[in-house]
């Protein structure tokens with residue numbers, strides 16, 4: 001499933017239409033990437049040879065061709081993540097705009113060890129363009145890392161924070177060890193793979209480099225395939241693939257607790273809204289702050305904070321007018337039973 005060849009030729013020859021669930025790829029930079037050592041403050045004798053770049057003038061056409069192939073091989077509902085610096089970003093965005101792929105997010109990946117410069121700002125981010133192929137529901141595992149009620153260190157929603165579109169993920173600093181020119185960090189790949197694929201899905205990387213996408217995908221119980229044009233890079237990394245055990249990384253993953261907001265996303269009926277308002281009034285009367293009352297109600301009725309806020313704020317706004325209703329206790333009991341059903 002791994003081919004030492006140009007990805008455009010390779011995809012045409014080896015990959016059928018609609019066969020891949022997820023593509024994660026980091027194309028060559030088109031900035032003489034084989035000269036990167038001039039920018040990085042590191043000992044290049046430890047950096048593996050074999051990075052092939054694309055000549056600047058050929059970048060737009062090259063990009064259009066490989067992205068066309070990526071679109072063809074993706075299954076309907078399949079996802080594509082492209083990691084790109086800012087230099088050639090416009091060519092990638094233009095090529096994507098010429099496809100039928102739909103933009104989902106434009107993610108900023110902020111990393112450490114930026115390229116050091118003293119007469120301008122230090123570049124320390126990449127763009128990650130997340131697109132899906134229309135035609136089926138895309139895989140997006142909303143609770144892959146955090147359940148809906150888990151809090152982060154400052155009391156906010158851990159799930160919300162993890163799904164913001166600015167990701168701070170450090171590059172792995174391999175002090176002294178051999179490294180590829182631009183290996184993507186394991187945490188970054190794990191994030192994209194777990195949110196956008198399921199076990200046994202096929203994950204493809206058009207520009208394998210150190211095979212990092214493939215190694216992590218297999219470790220997470222997925223299947224992998226891809227292309228690398230450089231002979232030395234391919235030979236070095238393919239020899240390691242046999243030792244990568246499928247699903248071996250799954251034990252390292254934290255399993256998020258079950259979701260508590262079991263009714264999230266379901267339509268709120270009139271009866272349930274009334275019960276929420278009544279309970280809220282009781283909690284406020286008992287001395288709770290608005291936030292604490294909503295938090296408690298959220299657990300109680302299995303709904304998100306914002307949907308409860310909207311419901312109770314509706315009451316507050318209307319309470320000055322004639323709309324406010326008193327529900328008798330036998331009526332309340334009937335409504336509870338209705339919701340339970």
Ligand SMILES: C[S@@+](CC[C@H](N)C(=O)[O-])C[C@H]1O[C@@H](n2cnc3c(N)ncnc32)[C@H](O)[C@@H]1O
Nearest residue numbers: 006007026051052183184207209210212228229
């Ligand atoms: C930015 S690196 C990928 C790094 C990889 N994501 C990793 O984590 O190691 C781009 C890779 O694409 C390879 N490459 C360049 N042109 C190619 C082509 N036409 N087809 C396949 N691979 C190519 C380069 O040799 C380089 O290894």
